[in-house]
Amino acid sequence: MLITFQNNILNWWKNNKRVFPWRETRDPYKILCSEILLQQTNAEKVVPVYNKIASDYPEPADLSKVETAELEKIIQPLGLLKRAERLKKIVAEITQKYNGIIPADEKALLKLPGVGNYTANAVMCFAFEKQVGVLDTNTIRILARVFDIKSDKARPRNDKNLQNELNEVIPSSESKIFNYALLDFAALICTAENPECRKCVISSICIYYGNKE
C-alpha cells in the first residue's frame, strides 16, 4: 500500500508539477522568505512578490535594511501585512546572530521570531534536503483520507505523532520532491472540497474513497 502510494504520487507529479520560482533555488534565505509569504496565501499570488524580494533584497542583510513601511507596500497585494514586521525581525536576527546564514538546524529555526513547526520543516526539507514531512492542512487531509490517520489534538499541525506518521510515508532520499508532489496533489486532486476521486491515481488504496463507494 505504501509503495503504491509513493510510486503513484511521484508518477502523477512528473506530468502535473506546479512550477514556482522558490522551487528553483536552493538558497535557504529565499526559501524561508517564500514560506513566510505563502502562509495562508494562494501560491500564484505570491510569485511576483517573491520575485521582487528575491531580486531587490538577495541577502538577509539587504532585507534587514529596508523600512517596514516599504516592505508592507511590497507585501500589500497578499494582505496579512504583519508578515513584513515578522520578516524584518527574522532577517535582523539572521544577520546579527548567524552572520547572515540561515542555520541548517531545526531547533535554531524554531527560535526565529514567528517560525513554527511547518516553516522550520519546510526550510529543513526544501533547502537542506532533510528527510522530513511538511505537515500542514494539505498533508493532514491526505493522511486522514488515504490512511485514516487523524490527530486528536486541538492543533494537528503541532501533533508530534502525526508528524511521525507523515515522516513514515515520505520515501527516503526523495523527501523534497515527494513533499512538493504531495502539496501539488492536495492542491489539484485531493482538494478540501469536492476532491477529484475519479481522476485520482491512489483511489484504489484510499480509505475515504473506499468508504464512499
Ligand code: SF4
Ligand atoms: Fe483524495 Fe479522493 Fe484520491 Fe482519496 S480518492 S486521495 S479522497 S482524491
